[in-house]
Amino acid sequence: MAGWFARGGVTEVILAVNHLSDKLRVEVSRRKLDTKAVLSVEETSLGTGGPISLARPLLNNDEPLIVANGDVISDIDLRGLIAAHAKAGAEATIGLVSVEDPRPFGLATLDANDRIIGFEEKSETNQGPGWINAGVYVLNPEVVSTIPNRRRVSLEREVFPILARQGKLRGWKHTGFWYDIGKIPDYIIANRQLLQRAEFRETTNVETSVPIAKIRQPSYIGKDCTIEDTTKLGPYTILSERVSVKRGAEVSETIVFEQTSLGENCTIEDSLIGEGVTIGKETRIGKGSLIAGQVVIPDRATIRPGSVILN
Incomplete structure (x- = not known):
């Protein structure tokens, strides 16, 4: 703004x-x-x-x-x-x-x-x-x-x-x-519609070993993100600044706030992940979930669809 x-x-x-x-x-x-x-x-x-x-x-x-x-x-x-x-x-x-x-x-x-x-x-x-x-x-x-x-x-x-x-x-x-965007559903809709505009998909300063074909558009990768190999991102995925995505992770239709770490082989679909969150390896987060900032999700956890996890 x-x-x-x-x-x-x-x-x-x-x-x-x-x-x-x-x-x-x-x-x-x-x-x-x-x-x-x-x-x-x-x-x-x-x-x-x-x-x-x-x-x-x-x-x-x-x-x-x-x-x-x-x-x-x-x-x-x-x-x-x-x-x-x-x-x-x-x-x-x-x-x-x-x-x-x-x-x-x-x-x-x-x-x-x-x-x-x-x-x-x-x-x-x-x-x-x-x-x-x-x-x-x-x-x-x-x-x-x-x-x-x-x-x-x-x-x-x-x-x-x-x-x-x-x-x-x-x-x-x-x-x-x-x-x-005063309500979470409206915030999500706005972000997805803005992703369809080319000026909101510009990506810079990303450390990645992922071929561009692994990032399905429309998606946005923020500054100083680190993305490891065999990762699948998108469509409609937004990574804010300094997000770390470990190898084998699959993230689609999800907004991830800054300084969050997504563990190896985790799967996240249609969710909102807060700032400074740690998602353990092989964790599955179901559709419509909301994870508040600073939360730690352990390895191999299963988060049921529609879950709200507060810190």
Whole structure:
């Protein structure tokens, strides 16, 4: 996401965090990001608006603020969004995306000039495609200053409806890809669909003795992975950075987080494997399994389909 911000002309990112903030701080400090990144830590969850108010001392009050939800993946053109916001003279602009089924999201209602005049709540009666909030916004400093302090605030329920009634809220229609990855099944679907795009299959700095025919596409191999011989990977397999795959392992339709080790002759199918996991040799992990970070699975174990193993 830092790269996406950088391409949009953003030079500093403030990460509003709550759960696992200490771990995220370590992760940010060790990565070379495309933008400067600082953390703003909530003691309790403050909704979608409260974190903006909490981070106010870190903001530049002379220019608009770009806000993006962390559970969204998209190729929204930030430069285009910012330019449209400035041209319209709006106080706030919401990136919008069209979805075939708007029922889980709620709809934005626009006039002929793409000014947002209202919102329809989530409803089972909303039929057909419609424009929904894409979770990316441009907010003028005047809007930021109105967000209440020290309490949970919903932008969608407390801030945006007021701006819409005042005629100060614009919509900007995004026509590229967009995924809501807030739930694990949606996260998996998004990754598999992105693998079908060539730009997301680029692989570099991989130590491997596996002929390319053994890696079935679409798949992605992250930086500094080590893959031994007689391994079979893919299709729809994602290895994050510094994953080690021992000889004879077979991994398909699976996402593996960084610094995980997959043992000799193990078999993993249609699963999600967390960070820093050790999978023993000759272990079998059934379809639909979820293995949390730092878990150690012993040699020759059998994990039944649909299992969830926490640390």
